[in-house]
Amino acid sequence: MRLSRRSLLLGAAGSASSGLLAACSGNPAMQPSGLALPTQSPMTQPAGKRVVERTLTPRATTIDLGGTTMNTWAYGDTVPGPLVRATAGDLVRITVDNQLPTDTSIHWHGIALRNAADGVPGLTQDPITPQSRFVYEFVAPDPGTYFYHPHVGVQLDRGLYAPIVIDDPAEPGDYDDEWIVILDDWIDGTGTTPDDVLAGLVATSSGSAGPMGGMDGMDMGSGSSMPGMDGMDGMDGMSMGSPESPFGDAGDVDYPHYLINGRVGSSPDVLRAKPGQRVRLRFINAAADTIFAVAVGDHTLSLTHTDGFPVRPQQAGAFYIGMGERYDAVVTLREGVFPLIAKPIGKTGQGFALIRTATGAAPTPGDAVAELNGAILIGSDLTPEESARLPERDIEQELTLTLTGQMSPYAWAVNGAAYPENQPLTIQPGKRIQVQLSNMTMMTHPMHLHGHTFALPNGLRKDTVLLKPMQKLNIQFQADNPGNWMAHCHNIYHAEAGMMAALVYQS
Ligand SMILES: [Cu+2]
Incomplete structure (x- = not known):
């Protein structure tokens, strides 16, 4: 089987960045x-x-x-x-x-x-x-x-x-209507492309860098960021890591636009219902590099699911959603026009949509939303419904995924090397697996496992979980889906730079 870094990760059109990454990886043909x-x-x-x-x-x-x-x-x-x-x-x-x-x-x-x-x-x-x-x-x-x-x-x-x-x-479908709410950070076509952004991250950060591939340095929250086309704030680092966020240095790219359902805030998506209706909102964070805090003005959300699986309904004025995470919530709508806000953590701007249950003037993207100034729920604190728990079982195999890397040089890795140079982890079929996720960086990483939904220590079922800077977290899953699977950071720039590992079932 061929597993060239170039074809695997970038494809033919990513030539500029693939060249840089291949140069960084040292052995691009290794598999x-x-x-x-x-x-x-x-x-x-x-x-x-x-x-x-x-x-x-x-x-x-x-x-x-x-x-x-x-x-x-x-x-x-x-x-x-x-x-x-x-x-x-x-x-x-x-x-x-x-x-x-x-x-x-x-x-x-x-x-x-x-x-x-x-x-x-x-x-x-x-x-x-x-x-x-x-x-x-x-x-x-x-x-x-x-x-x-x-x-x-x-x-x-x-x-x-x-x-x-x-x-x-x-x-039972205990709601009147349902809306899908997809969040995104947008830079493509604004005079650059994601491939250019990645090449820029690698090139910019290597200016003051030591030897390539060094994984020992840590980004101590300096948060040098790749400026977007609007709001270029250079490399001052002060735009990153809002002080109230538990996620610290949460992204590498300053985006010119944040979208809800493919719309910018100046011409927002309008979601319509009648006053008093209960609506199920299915939130999806499809962003590449942005954690959001989400709220609906003047409303309390009842969170019911995360990553597909049910949780004990939890009231929240606002909640965080990392890249790759999903949250379902039910909300009973008041009469009026209300903002739906997705505030990018550590970045400037916001995703903005409207919920309209009556005629009248709409709020504008500049209006303050009190819910975002209160407590913001962290999804991993939710409690699973009993039906969503993994059956109790002794741990039969233990694995470790250690995340390393930093902005300068721009290099991210799992278990000591960038994918695919790192060693695939071998899974014993049928066993209860515990994986120690260990974030040895000063950034937050949304870790995603393919093919399985794991359990956090509190039993919550997730397939994508935010790992704070220097956090360790044990997750468990049942090895009941044979094959070759990815475990990786869902910051797509980190993943592409190597923060991925293969989990391979023993045949
Ligand atoms: Cu990451």
Whole structure:
């Protein structure tokens, strides 16, 4: 099996940054050894279940973000891309028709699907080359709010993301309406591209750097950031790490725009309902580099799920959401027009949408939202519903994922080396696995595990969890989904720079 860093991580179009990273990595051709890609065997329709079929066409296009048009890459003509919706147990069959000028893939983030459909070139499939097609077939076993995006290079930071919702046939549906709320940080087409941003991070930070690949230095919160096109605040570092946030130095890139449902705040998405209605909000953070604090003005949210799995309903005025995380909340709407705010942590600007249940003047993006000045809930403090807990079992295998790295030189790694130079971790099938996540950096990292939903020490089920600077966290999962899986930081720039590791089931 070939696992070249270039084809795996960047594809042909990322030439500028791939050159830099290859130079950084020292041995670009090195690969996890002995891995076989899973067989793409066709699936048959499960008895009594539907087949949900779609064709997705990733391609270069022009998108209107609300009076602001951008050249970008998208699934068709919209950002976010088309909703995929199925019921748990259905067979989902998605044909990807790659009209991009480069390789791509689709990862179905958070879904415990069969390995062959996980969308990671080099681990589960060959990349989908330009002008070619690939068919993903899987059954989604667990209901919930998920999203899909490429697992190639920094393509996630273009317009290539969209929701996938798996419905629960047994759910009572105790609400009147449902809205999907997708958050994003946006820079593509503003005179730069995500590939340029990555190249800039590597180049800028290497100016005062020591030897390449040194992992011993720590970024002591200096937070040198890559300026976007608007609001260039240079490298003063003072724009990072708002003092009240528990997440400290939370991102590397200052974005010119923050989007809710593909719209900028000056021309926001408007979500409409009647006063008194209960609405389920499905929040998805599809940003590449931004943690948000989310609130609805003059409302209290009742958080009901995270990463697809139910929690004991928890009231909150505002909550944090890291890259790759999802939260579902139910809210009973008052009469009026209310702001829905996604405040980027440590950055300037905000995502802004409107909730309208009556005529009248709308709040503007500059208006203060009191909920964001109160306590902001940290998702990992939620309590799982009993039905969502992993059954009690003794730990049978222990692993460690140690995260290292810093801004200067721009280098991020797991277990001492950047992927794919680091050693794949071997999983014993059927065992209860405990992984010690150990963040040895001064930044927050949203750690994501493919193919499984793990349990935090309090039992909360997650597939993406925010690890604060220097935090250690033990997670457990049941090794019940054989294959080759990724564990990685969902800051796409960190992941691309090497903060990923492969978990490989013993065959
Ligand atoms: Cu990270």
